[in-house]
Amino acid sequence: MEWETSLTKYSKYQAAAGLSERTIAGRDELLRNLISFSKVRRPQLITTEDLLDFLNRPHYRTGGPLSPGTKQVERSYLQNWTRWMHQSGYIAYDPGSRLPRVKVPRRQARPLSIEHINALMNSDIRQATRDKVTILANTGLRIGEVVRIRKSDYDWHTNSFHSSRKGGLIQTIHANSAVQEVAQRKAKERSEWWFPSPYTSSQFPNGGGHVLMKSASTAISKAMRRIGITDTRLTTHSLRHFYACILLAQGTQLHVVQQLLGHASLATTQLYIQVGEEELKQAVSQLPTIGQRIPDSHNTDSRNQLLTA
Structure with missing residues (x-):
């Protein structure tokens, strides 16, 4: 099966499942990027190694690695496609099932000022x-x-x-x-x-x-x-x-x-709720005062007597 045939059939499958045009277009674009990057001639020849190389490619704009969030989304798209290929009988095994889970740091707001x-x-x-x-x-x-x-x-x-x-x-x-x-x-x-x-x-x-x-x-x-x-x-x-x-x-x-x-x-x-430094200081200032207890002279004398007994 040629790539175009695979992409067309996959798009029809997603449309029948009720996915939005935007989601279908996004997955199609990612797969076309995979084709261009991997240079693999037919979809049946794609391996786990090809998918790993694709996820580890440099960012097209910065030249640095893809963000964990981007890798997580792309991994899910690739796995959805390879699972469909396998379940449809076009490939003997599912190469996407062997992709490692992506560790994504806890998300934080990053607003422009x-x-x-x-x-x-x-x-x-x-x-x-x-x-x-x-x-x-x-x-x-x-x-x-x-x-x-x-x-x-x-x-x-x-x-x-x-x-x-x-x-x-x-x-x-x-x-x-x-x-x-x-x-x-x-x-x-x-x-x-x-x-x-x-x-x-x-x-x-x-x-x-x-x-x-x-x-x-x-x-x-x-x-x-x-x-x-x-x-x-x-x-x-x-x-x-x-x-x-x-x-x-x-x-x-x-x-x-x-x-x-x-x-x-x-x-x-x-995730978009930001807490400022002043708010953090204000919250801490409301805690009850808990200081170190200083023993009185009577207790000090008693403890010294026990130590020398």
Whole structure:
């Protein structure tokens, strides 16, 4: 079986299982990257060693290793595909079943500060990049959700728009004044997409599509590095973290922030609760005073008598 046949059959299988188009497209893109990286001619020839080499490849942008979180997601995608290949009878054994579990450190919020964002907005970035930063910081959307916004998604009566979020969730996003300004500018442009691309891609082989998530994320990350943000933990996704941390710091109820972020679990939203140093000091200062007991002279004399008896 050829690669294209395998990918087509796998996509049909996932669609029948009710998976979202976004999930299917993400898995397809990963497998195409595997094909390009491994140079394996047919899917039946993929080995565990090929999958290990792929997970250990350098990051396309930084040149460093992939983050544990990225490895964990990619491992699950690869295992899902190899399990399907094995259960469908296309391969004799499941090479993905032998992949080691990925140790992922406990997640923490990594928000950009308002100073970071102001510096970014005041730099010489392109207007399209500036608009993406505005939307990310004011809606909490993921970059992959931002690039897919269409004119027809926007409701001018309510100043809100629909977004297809992770897990196939369709959610109404309310636009504040900053996002409304972006919407007014986009309404005057010719394309149906807010962020159209002049190029063809695997998603849009005939053109007429939107900017791809990876391209948009890379543009923002490069702009961040140009203005001196050198902490590699701060990425495009840190704008989403900024949004969540600001809302929680201002007293927005946790379940409201969960809804705004499109999280399925409240536990995920809790990761964005940041505790400052002053709050930690204040908490410790409220502990009862427990000091070392200094023995009185009577007890000291008694203890000395026992020692010399």
